[in-house]
Amino acid sequence: MRCVLLLTAALLLPLVASGCGEVPEAQYSLSDDTLKLISEARSGMRITVQQADGSSERVEIDGVENWLFNLFGTPESPVAWQRLPIDYGGVAGEVAAVTEGDPSSFTATFTDPPLEVEPGTSLQWVTPGDDLVVSTVSEWDPVSQVLSLTTELDSPPEAGTQFVLQPADQLAFGRKLYMTHCMHCHGVAGDGNGPTAKYLNPRPRDYRQGIFKFTSLKQKVRASRDDLRRVIQYGIPGTYMPSFMLLSEKEFSAIVEYVRFLSMRGEMEKAMTGLLAGDYSREAVADVKGDERNEMLAALAEYLGGGFREELSEEATVLAESWQEVEEPDAAIQPTVARVEDSAESRLRGRALYLGKKLDCKGCHGVTGEGNGPQTIAYQEIPGSQPAQKYPAPGLYDAWNQPIMPRDLTQGIYRGGRRPLDLYRRVHSGVKGTPMAGFANALTEKDIWDVVNYVMSIPFEGQQPAAEVSDSEQVASGKTQHGTSGSDR
Amino acid sequence: MNRFWIGLFVIWPMAAVGSCLIAPQMGWWFPAGSPQAPGQAASPLGVQIDDLFHLILIVTTITFIGVHIALGYVLWQGVRNRADPNYRALFTHGSHNLEVIWTIVPAGVLLFIALYQMDVWAQFRIQANFPEQATKSPVAEVMARQFEWRIRYPAPGKQLKLTPQPDDLYTVDDLHVPAGRPVLIQLRTMDVQHSFFIPEMRIKQDAVPGLAIPVWFEASRQDKFDLVCAELCGWGHYKMNARVWAQSDEDYNSYLRALQQEQFDDGVDQEPGETVASDE
DSSP: OHHHHHHHHHHHHHHHHHTTOOOOOOOOOOOHHHHTBOHHHHHOEEEEEEOTTSOEEEEEEOOHHHHHHHHHBOSSSBOOOTTSOOOOOOEEEEEEEEOTTOTTEEEEEESSOOSOOOTTOEEEEOOSSSOOEEEEEEEEETTTTEEEESSOOSSOOOTTOEEEESTTHHHHHHHHHHHHHTHHHHOTTSSSOOTTGGGOSSOOOOGGGOOOSSOSBOTTOOOOHHHHHHHHHHOOTTSSOOOOTTSOHHHHHHHHHHHHHHHHHHHHHHHHHHHHHHHHBTTTTTTOOHHHHHHHHHHHHHHHHTHHHHHHHHHHHHHHHHHHGGGSGGGBOOOSSOOOOOOHHHHHHHHHHHHSTTTOTHHHHOTTSSSOOGGGGSOOBOTTOSSOOBOSSSSEEOTTSOEEOOOOTTSOOOTTOSSHHHHHHHHHHOOTTSSOOOOTTTSOHHHHHHHHHHHHHGGGTTOOOHHHHHHHHHHSOSOSSOOOOTTOO | OHHHHHHHHHHHHHHHHHHHHHHHHHTOSSSOBOSSSBTOOSSHHHHHHHHHHHHHHHHHHHHHHHHHHHHHHHHHHHHHHHHSTTOOOOOOOOOHHHHHHHHHHHHHHHHHHHHHTHHHHHHHHOGGGSOHHHHTSOOEEEEEETTEEEEEEOOTTSOOOSSOOTTOEEEESEEEEESSSOEEEEEEESSSOEEEEEGGGTEEEEEOTTOOEEEEEOOSSSEEEEEEEOSOOSTTGGGOEEEEEEEOHHHHHHHHHHHHHHHTOOSOSSSOSOOOOOOO
């Protein structure tokens, strides 16, 4: 008996002691295009520089991977790069006056002063350039408003210099939620390639192109915070994206900011790789050998240390602008004409447009709206391919090179929302990243409403418009079941 | 060693009874309930279901304690008898009378439970016994899907139909029902099996692909309740939760009207262009 007990204990003890093991640290993976770069462009290099006095010095040159690390950090410790329009969280403050004779402390003013600041809290200086200057707080006295740092600064801060305490605390919260709810489909880096992604069709969104399908904004404009939040809150019917209705306001905002962060990170990676891919991909330099290779590397080192840096800064400005644009009022698609009354005439006009040459809806969605138009079995050209090439298999493709089917409009499932306003926006500016084009230029607002009325009637073909039914209903003797025919059995 | 086993057999029933006694105070008992009546079911049928549970709990507790007392007694006797070197074990070939008794008594208990619960079961599950108030106008269709609850209401004043109608109203993970009277939903699933579970009302019904299953319940107070999936439906099962809002008729109607307004929104501030027949 004792023997059995001992044996059981001996078997169980290691299990208990080891627990579930260490959780591996999450890491942002690099994009396929970045992986095609030569390792020096991707991960940087060390070069020896001759100084004027004859001595030599080893200098590290940053590659794409290092830049991404510097500007965005790792999932465990994200960096708040203030150049980008992301609400990282944190408490913003300003230097009021530097303490005489102590370059590591100063009086600070806050718009919303914190009562307590834990020693060790990080403090990030708002700098105009891309360099991140982070200090650590050693003490905060809320009465005298003196903030002390653990280390001396190179030069004492000037009065009026701005900083952020606890930078990226909202982002860190968003990351935590993202890792719980979103990561298993959308991936750690937002590349739409999490562990469950391969079982899904349609595939989860890859944020790294900055393209989001269902937005309230005009063509080429990314997605507003509200658009992202709507998708998270209500899900996307007809896909695997479920609703996260029960999250709190705070949680929604944090996740939305983190998705924006991942999207901008992906776009920066794409931009950086784009700058280098032409000359420094493995394919481009496959035949460069010997001295030529050394020359090529020297040119790369010079570019990475100089021109690349400037171009990167420009790219960041463009990116920041394009993400600021999303909150501007005129980026939104806002109908000015009220919805045309949903009458039989309006539907007929909409149907004529649907079948007409100008819009050619039927080309993809089919004459009956079942999403089986001739384009779905035609060979399509790869956009941007020089010389023009066609996809190897027939059918339509999206911006992520995935096969895609036009919506079956008879189902009455609308991924971007079922309000007339949502459908108006789809007809107006299309579905971003897909062959669904916008027809804002080809149609008047009234025309768009006619198309919307027709599209909304497709699942109920044979039923009369509501307004006309209610007229005839008054004639019918109080029966609640109104006259349905055709599709409703 | 023998006394160890006797102790073990005595400790378990004592621990079980003790934990049952302190459970209501510790909040280990039934799902929350209102502050006035913690642990009380939030629907009249739920209260009856709880009564059935209590009845069965009492029967099983008596049996459980009795069996353990008997077991303890037999073991105790065995240990005592062993101490006597002259004691000889008694050989018995069984007792016909005893066997009849321990067959008939549990059978009687089971038969009693089976008959006693029929009424509640019939109310809950047999469609002919559903309250007429609930069946005459179902409030919504609840469509389960990996991993959310999609809800379709008929337009205010209209009847719910099995097929979608142009003026239907849609929400997700957010079911509103009037409180204080029986309501009926049509439960369906788009993919795999799910289970519609409102713990506080003791309502649980599987959603089966291809079927529209009517489920009725009555919220006895105006409150917000959890709706969860109670059938392992895939990797995201844990996140398949929603809210049920039991509201006064007034709030419920104004909710539906607001939903209608929102759903037929054309984004133009002036007079909405869509006019949906609402004949309340």
